[in-house]
Amino acid sequence: MRIVLLGPPGAGKGTQAKLLEKRLQIPHVASGDLLRMAVSNRTALGLEAKRHMDEGALVPDELVLKLIDERLSQPDATDGFVMDGFPRNLRQAAMLANLLKKHGGQRLDRVIVIEVPSDEIKKRISERRGREKRDDDVEDTVLIRLEVYAAATRPLLEYYAKLGLLAQVDGVGSPEQIQARIRSALDVADSAVKA
């Protein structure tokens, strides 16, 4: 199964993707993690990406696409994946469709958006800041990332809804509750595909 998770920063995409990875035995492909790895390995791509990440801005599409292409080329990703953080804008969505076509005519099965009100998001990110250190979790940067989500990423909801792929899931609740909602949205997709 090929799944994309969408949602604002702090919506719990990473947590939910890891639960799906375990449950469905498909790899979690997170563009943010791939970028942070490139940054810590001090590759040329990583150094270029870091400038944008530190500002809360999007990294140029081509750089992220390169990492995603490399990741999807690995054998564990041939039968499915749960993708988190990519695509981030309409251009990346088109790039992803092309990339999947290139990888043997693959297509997405479902796009899940985890919906969380912005006040709740701000609260969660400030709590995360206390737990794990991320260079981009400073307050101004978080606000910019929320704006980038609203302007660049939210249009993907309509794009995937038109393709009949979108399911909206309420992202307020415990991780287990949200996982149950996501799983039932995925089951609906299974029966819709079979019918």
Ligand code: AMP
């Ligand atoms: P994330 O871990 O998904 O919140 O991503 C952290 C940061 O990495 C973002 O604020 C962006 O700067 C960058 N990033 C992650 N995914 C993408 C993407 N698909 N396109 C552009 N930039 C990205």
